[in-house]
Amino acid sequence: MYLWVFALVAFLELAAAVSVYLLKSVMHATIALAMVFLFNSLMFLVLGQPLLAVIQAFVVIGGIATYLIVGTATAQRVGFKHVRVSVFVAMLLLFTTVLNYSIYGTNFSSLPKNSFSATGIEAMLSSIGLLYIIVLMLFGVSIGSIVLFKRFKKIEARGE
Amino acid sequence: MRQEGNEMSMLLFLILSLEVFAVGLSGLIASRHFLIMVFSIELMLVSSTLVATTFYYYGVSSNIGIFLFAVWAVMASEVIAVVAVYRYLQRADTGMDVKKLSDMKW
Numbered sequence: 001m002y003l004w005v006f007a008l009v010a011f012l013e014l015a016a017a018v019s020v021y022l023l024k025s026v027m028h029a030t031i032a033l034a035m036v037f038l039f040n041s042l043m044f045l046v047l048g049q050p051l052l053a054v055i056q057a058f059v060v061i062g063g064i065a066t067y068l069i070v071g072t073a074t075a076q077r078v079g080f081k082h083v084r085v086s087v088f089v090a091m092l093l094l095f096t097t098v099l100n101y102s103i104y105g106t107n108f109s110s111l112p113k114n115s116f117s118a119t120g121i122e123a124m125l126s127s128i129g130l131l132y133i134i135v136l137m138l139f140g141v142s143i144g145s146i147v148l149f150k151r152f153k154k155i156e157a158r159g160e
Numbered sequence: 161m162r163q164e165g166n167e168m169s170m171l172l173f174l175i176l177s178l179e180v181f182a183v184g185l186s187g188l189i190a191s192r193h194f195l196i197m198v199f200s201i202e203l204m205l206v207s208s209t210l211v212a213t214t215f216y217y218y219g220v221s222s223n224i225g226i227f228l229f230a231v232w233a234v235m236a237s238e239v240i241a242v243v244a245v246y247r248y249l250q251r252a253d254t255g256m257d258v259k260k261l262s263d264m265k266w
Contacts (some may be wrong), residue, residue, distance in 0.1 A: 010172075013176070014176075014179060017180050017183040017184070020187065020196065020199050020203070021183075021190070021196065029195075029199060030199075033199050033202060036180070036203060040180075040210055043173070043176070044213055047214060048217060049213055049216070049217065052228065055228075055232075056209070059232050059236070060232065064202075064236050064239050067239055068239055068243065071239075071243035071247065072243075082191050082192050082193035082196055082256075082257070083190050083191045083192075085190075088186050088187060088190035088191075089186075091190055092182055092183060092186040095181075095185050095186055096179060096182045099178040099181060099182055100175055100178055100179075103174055103175070103178070
């Protein structure tokens with residue numbers, strides 16, 4: 001089961017990371033980056049480190065991502081094709097091969113045996129689930145306020 | 161607490177973090193947008209925190225707290241500086257294409 005949790009979070013994190021480059025609007029790219037931070041923090045939970053996960057959630061999502069979203073809220077859409085998708089895919093394949101080459105074929109047998117049990121997930125549910133709900137609420141409020149702000153600007157531009 | 165059948169390999173986490181790093185590096189090369197390039201660096205920094213936590217969990221490294229806080233501090237300071245530059249570039253109307261940022265030369 002925990003393998004499925006890992007696979008789901010990993011897929012979502014990679015999808016969010018790729019969509020940073022594929023989304024046209026800068027603000028949407030910023031929200032995708034914030035999603036990468038969020039799923040990275042969830043991955044800390046899967047690794048059984050709830051304290052680090054909460055610190056990551058508060059500092060990176062609550063501080064850095066919110067500041068970025070506020071900073072780029074009034075930005076216009078990207079006016080030029082900033083990513084050449086073919087180059088991006090080619091580079092991704094190249095770097096994936098090169099970076100993962102060093103760890104393929106090894107099983108880290110010289111390292112201490114792990115005792116992975118995904119206890120962080122139970123810990124999340126019992127003790128820090130409330131903190132996570134607070135982080136998600138604040139994050140939703142910040143995005144919602146930006147959406148409202150942009151809508152007000154549209155109404156102002158129409159002169160209503 | 162060890163539970164049989166639930167162990168996951170360290171390789172999975174390392175491959176994930178290397179994949180995120182590869183996405184960031186590819187985006188840094190393929191993109192010409194100033195802000196998106198900074199996002200790429202953020203992605204690489206985030207993947208490094210995941211590597212550090214993986215190493216900590218699996219007993220390779222015992223003290224990663226300083227590293228993590230240093231990375232978070234670098235991310236925060238980078239974002240603060242970048243948003244300031246971004247707003248300046250918007251006001252100066254030079255565009256976000258890094259190929260045209262030579263317009264900022266004195």
